[in-house]
Amino acid sequence: MLRLSRLTDYAVVVLVRLNAVQGVATSPVIAASVGIPEPTVAKVLKALAGQGLVTSIRGAHGGYRLGRPLNEIAISEVIVAVDGPIALTSCVDGAVGCDSLALCPMAGRWDPVNDAVRNALANTSLADMAAAVRRAPRPPVTASFNEVA
Amino acid sequence: MLRLSRLTDYAVVVLVRLNAVQGVATSPVIAASVGIPEPTVAKVLKALAGQGLVTSIRGAHGGYRLGRPLNEIAISEVIVAVDGPIALTSCVDGAVGCDSLALCPMAGRWDPVNDAVRNALANTSLADMAAAVRRAPRPPVTASFNEVA
DNA sequence: ACAATCGGGACCAAACAGGTCCTGTATCGG
DNA sequence: CCGATACAGGACCTGTTTGGTCCCGATTGT
Numbered sequence: 358m359l360r361l362s363r364l365t366d367y368a369v370v371v372l373v374r375l376n377a378v379q380g381v382a383t384s385p386v387i388a389a390s391v392g393i394p395e396p397t398v399a400k401v402l403k404a405l406a407g408q409g410l411v412t413s414i415r416g417a418h419g420g421y422r423l424g425r426p427l428n429e430i431a432i433s434e435v436i437v438a439v440d441g442p443i444a445l446t447s448c449v450d451g452a453v454g455c456d457s458l459a460l461c462p463m464a465g466r467w468d469p470v471n472d473a474v475r476n477a478l479a480n481t482s483l484a485d486m487a488a489a490v491r492r493a494p495r496p497p498v499t500a501s502f503n504e505v506a
Numbered sequence: 507m508l509r510l511s512r513l514t515d516y517a518v519v520v521l522v523r524l525n526a527v528q529g530v531a532t533s534p535v536i537a538a539s540v541g542i543p544e545p546t547v548a549k550v551l552k553a554l555a556g557q558g559l560v561t562s563i564r565g566a567h568g569g570y571r572l573g574r575p576l577n578e579i580a581i582s583e584v585i586v587a588v589d590g591p592i593a594l595t596s597c598v599d600g601a602v603g604c605d606s607l608a609l610c611p612m613a614g615r616w617d618p619v620n621d622a623v624r625n626a627l628a629n630t631s632l633a634d635m636a637a638a639v640r641r642a643p644r645p646p647v648t649a650s651f652n653e654v655a
Numbered sequence: 656a657c658a659a660t661c662g663g664g665a666c667c668a669a670a671c672a673g674g675t676c677c678t679g680t681a682t683c684g685g
Numbered sequence: 686c687c688g689a690t691a692c693a694g695g696a697c698c699t700g701t702t703t704g705g706t707c708c709c710g711a712t713t714g715t
Binding site: 507532533534548551552555556562563564565566567568569570 | 657658659660661662663671672
């Protein structure tokens with residue numbers, strides 16, 4: 358159903374939270390402030406640190422700090438950091454595992470779709486998302502495709 | 507990982523196949539021609555028929571026919587037909603189930619992202635996908651986000 | 656009337672993701 | 686120099702989701 362993992366959702370929350378802190382925060386502290394189990398937050402932060410979206414400081418009085426301002430972080434980067442590369446189907450480039458790749462007449466055809474989605478996600482920053490909520494608390498989704506039509 | 511279901515992949519293959527047939531075909535016949543188990547193809551066709559992407563003809567000598575030319579079928583429609591509404595997170599509009607919705611500072615913020623993805627998917631037709639494969643058999647993915655960077 | 660074919664739902668099994676825990680390593684403070 | 690703090694990385698278990706199968710009812714042509 359084209360759904361991204363909950364971890365990614367957590368990641369966004371954590372990053373926004375980290376932005377509000379404007380400094381260093383430990384994972385237990387962050388976890389408590391956003392209401393997500395600590396081990397899970399730790400896992401998310403590790404993934405984010407791996408991609409440089411947050412900076413980690415080890416040792417006593419260590420913690421995590423935002424690696425970049427929110428408006429320079431594309432949502433796609435967060436998704437990649439937490440969920441891995443963005444590819445709608447398993448049939449991308451040298452994808453192994455598609456048992457009937459030889460028969461499959463669709464090999465490689467998803468690429469333009471993948472690119473389109475990647476672009477859409479790359480052009481939306483976390484700051485954009487944060488801004489959206491200010492306007493309306495819960496605007497009805499565009500619903501172009503939600504309805505049966 | 508932002509992956510859409512395999513059923514959707516099947517649906518695209520089936521639709522393209524149905525386009526090649528240029529007429530009526532039964533689900534067993536289609537299944538055989540694309541190398542996908544028959545019951546699964548039947549399930550996919552049912553879903554597609556429900557959204558009008560294919561027309562079903564019941565009774566003896568019945569079958570399925572393409573409801574519209576390929577270039578008038580957006581990939582988003584196929585996804586919706588098979589996988590349901592396109593919503594990256596469970597936190598859309600009146601989503602129930604987000605236990606900590608009250609605490610969650612991100613309520614509704616995914617909407618612009620969802621819209622962006624929906625637009626990207628709505629602007630790509632099945633004909634576009636079919637055209638893509640003609641150009642290059644397996645072009646390396648743009649890789650903008652695939653790499654660790 | 657019979658056979659072919661779609662329609663819809665129930666059901667089972669395998670895969671995946673979410674979540675937890677444990678051990679190792681680096682850094683700061685006393 | 687030693688202990689405490691906090692990240693790093695991986696193993697592991699469990700619940701949910703998804704893929705796939707099957708069955709029965711409804712419809713239509715011969």
